[in-house]
Amino acid sequence: MIQRGVPKMSYQRKWFITFLAVLGTATLLSSLCSAVHAQEPKAGKLKVYVTLPEAYTFVDEKAIGPGNQSIRLGEGKHTLSVENYGFKPFRQDISIASGETTKVRVDLKRMAPRFPVRGGASKLKLGPQPGGTMPSS
Numbered sequence: 001m002i003q004r005g006v007p008k009m010s011y012q013r014k015w016f017i018t019f020l021a022v023l024g025t026a027t028l029l030s031s032l033c034s035a036v037h038a039q040e041p042k043a044g045k046l047k048v049y050v051t052l053p054e055a056y057t058f059v060d061e062k063a064i065g066p067g068n069q070s071i072r073l074g075e076g077k078h079t080l081s082v083e084n085y086g087f088k089p090f091r092q093d094i095s096i097a098s099g100e101t102t103k104v105r106v107d108l109k110r111m112a113p114r115f116p117v118r119g120g121a122s123k124l125k126l127g128p129q130p131g132g133t134m135p136s137s
Helices: 011-039
Strands: 043-050 056-059 062-066 069-074 076-083 090-096 101-106
Touching: 043 056, 043 076, 043 090, 056 069, 062 069, 090 101
Parallel strands: 043 101
Antiparallel strands: 043 069, 056 062, 056 076, 076 090
């Protein structure tokens, strides 16, 4: 009698084919994980402590936010700026190391008024005067 169809596989052959399939899948997943991990940029952390809670922090000219900040950055050189109206801007080049935290304390210095008022503020007249007229020049 001639048997037609698929011949039966031995137990060892089935086991070997399953083993190769699992090994191939594991190798592929391992390669994908390594590729993704290799492309992930190395990062460190920058902690900025400011004395003025309304002072605004910038890193590499990108606005971060007001007050104290904790920022995750890629390793390498960056430019830190902290600014607040009426105060001298703070600028500093910083280096971030992978896995490490860099701490910077910023104490902004008040700027002198741009246009000092001579004779005191009592002589300064702003806006409409009584009677609805503007001050004359």
